Amino acid sequence: MKLPSAAAIRGRIPDMNDGIIATAGVIEGFIAAGAGTNALLAASIAATVAGAGSLGGVKFSEAAAERDAERAVIAEEQQDILRSPETEIAELAAHFEGRGVNPEMADAVARQISERDALAAQLDVEHGIRELTPAHEPYIQAIGGAAAFILGGALPIAIVLVTPPDLRAIATVIAVLVSLSLTALITARLGRASVWRTVTRSIVIGILTLLLSLLAGSFLPDPDGAATGMSTVGGVPEF
Numbered sequence: 586m587k588l589p590s591a592a593a594i595r596g597r598i599p600d601m602n603d604g605i606i607a608t609a610g611v612i613e614g615f616i617a618a619g620a621g622t623n624a625l626l627a628a629s630i631a632a633t634v635a636g637a638g639s640l641g642g643v644k645f646s647e648a649a650a651e652r653d654a655e656r657a658v659i660a661e662e663q664q665d666i667l668r669s670p671e672t673e674i675a676e677l678a679a680h681f682e683g684r685g686v687n688p689e690m691a692d693a694v695a696r697q698i699s700e701r702d703a704l705a706a707q708l709d710v711e712h713g714i715r716e717l718t719p720a721h722e723p724y725i726q727a728i729g730g731a732a733a734f735i736l737g738g739a740l741p742i743a744i745v746l747v748t749p750p751d752l753r754a755i756a757t758v759i760a761v762l763v764s765l766s767l768t769a770l771i772t773a774r775l776g777r778a779s780v781w782r783t784v785t786r787s788i789v790i791g792i793l794t795l796l797l798s799l800l801a802g803s804f805l806p807d808p809d810g811a812a813t814g815m816s817t818v819g820g821v822p823e824f
Contacts, residue, residue: 595775597733598768604737606791608633609761610798612741616754617802624808625745633738641731648723655717662707674699680710765791
């Protein structure tokens, strides 16, 4: 089985971070509203499932649109080569001249690579397309994005399950910051970026998101009914 490349792993980390932050934000908001365990679990699980489905759909649409665009470009280039092969060779030569190759050499290179595979030469040089996106790629992207989101969302949900009510808010914040730091560190290492800037950026985004969620939740009524001014006496609602 082929292992995922560093670029593929790096591309999934933002999806995982989205799951962590989005689900943790819902949990923090509901905690601020005074929600109990059942409400927290229902809200966080629903948010994770909905977020995963939404992200999967976006990933599928992006990959499918990219493939459709590539197919349209390929069809157009095929027609151009059939109608005017010399014009297409001239375009390739002009490209090489723009890169600093002298006109005679540019024309010779353009003709040589066109003799081998004119369509492939046009697609590579003019459009950066070396191969058509596989038909299964949109499904791979959709499943990968949704799975990464769910994996990220599972962390704050687990915090709700294993921590007592009075510690959930701070435990969620700590877990989110630690996980974001780790994913940012991996991203920086794989992308050869600054570890300090990458980690700091992720932590700041996470903190701001959680603070906004807490602020929004503080203005919401208690999902369990405690903030509605309603109490029960003998099982009968009393206002």
